[in-house]
Amino acid sequence: MIRQKIKIPVKDATNFSFAACLPFLGRSDKECLHYIQGDKLLKMLLVAGEPVVVEITAGTTAAYLQATVLAPAGDPVPEQPIIDYITHWLHLDGVLQPFYDYTLTDPLLNGLAQAYHGLRLVGMPDLFEAISWPIIGQQINLTFAYTLRQRFITHFGYHARIGETDFYLYPHPAVIAALTPEQLTPMQFSRSKALYLIATARELAEGRLSESQLAAMDYEEARERLIALKGIGNWSANYTLMKYRRFPQSVLLEDVGLQNAIKARLQLPAKPTMAELQQYTAPWKEHAAYATFYLWRSLLPQ
DNA sequence: ATCCAGGCGGCTA
DNA sequence: TAGCCGCATGGA
Incomplete structure (x- = not known):
């Protein structure tokens, strides 16, 4: 064939x-x-x-x-x-060259370009995925977050078995919009997360939030629009802006992974304070999203 | 058992 | 606006 x-x-x-x-x-x-x-x-x-x-x-x-x-x-x-x-x-x-050039000037980032050369910021082309995944994953350890995500996708996403492999699409907002919290809490979603996910899905399913609407907004407008959603704070909004809208200045100050990566690279005795984080990340500007992503990468093996 | 986790909303001052 | 607190539950 x-x-x-x-x-x-x-x-x-x-x-x-x-x-x-x-x-x-x-x-x-x-x-x-x-x-x-x-x-x-x-x-x-x-x-x-x-x-x-x-x-x-x-x-x-x-x-x-x-x-x-x-x-x-x-x-x-x-x-x-x-x-x-x-x-x-x-x-x-x-285009990564400007970021790679920048890493040479920033002690926190120096070496990352060589270590992970050619790595692109893996994004999320699907808006609902990019909004709901931070809700699912916030304030719980990543292992458990992936467990919840897997349950969410395999229960509510489109499924097709091709050969020996089970493929899934991320759940459609209309499917989640029709749920009640009681359908999510047995899967170990907290009640708050269940409510946030359903309400956010309704915003999308009923057209109050859309890809075209978000596409027309600049970084700050889009951030404020996302934060208006219950369950989306500054961290989640910036996550969506980084992975879906791909705003290069997206910075995830509240991100524990970023904090741990900085602590490890600078061999700090404790995680940096919010004031210190602001000092480290302020010069990043249009390199913030890639700096964050490469620091996340530095937490993985190899 | 204890602390923490790729936070957030809400309450208080 | 800033600071604190409760949440809700699994992992290490």
Whole structure:
């Protein structure tokens, strides 16, 4: 059988490495929205309303990635939505050189560009995922957060078994909007989180919050709009702005992972205070999102 | 057992 | 506006 193959161009290719992205993508064994099999990355995504499973591999040069459509078999699927999705997800249209140059001038970041060269800020092209994941994960340890996320996705997300693998789409807001808290609390969501998730899903499902609305806002407007949602504070708003809107100045001051990474790199006796964090991150400006992401990466093995 | 976790809302002053 | 507190539950 001949499978549909799609080339996905990569910008700033000298600063891209597919292999460098895989450790971050594989950081949790409870991940169920994509899978890593050897040097292949597999994912189901929605293309013109239809689920499509793609296998992504490195190109023969860093200037492009290769996507192969595994399902559906038969008629070709539209290429552009797949290209757009993967480009956003892996930030293939990003230009890292200015950030890499900046890391050389910042003692906190120096060395990260070499250590993880070619790693792109892995994003979330789906707005509901980018808003609800911080709600799910806030104030609990990451292991438990991934457990909750896995339950959320496998209970309420679209599922298809292709070959030996169970693929899922992130739950649609309309599905979550129709839930009651009592359907989430037995899955060990706190009552507050259950209420926040349902209310946020309703905002999206009923059109009071939309991708186009958010797309028209600048960083500060979008931050304020997100914080107006119950359960979304400054940390969650900036998380969404970083992973979904890809505002480069997004900074997650309240992030325990960032705090621990700074503590480890500077060998501080304790986590930095909020005032110290502001001092460390103030010079980052348009490099803040990448600085944060690379510091997160530094917490993983290798 | 104790402390912490990729925070947030709400209350008080 | 800033500071404190309760939350809610698993992991280490």
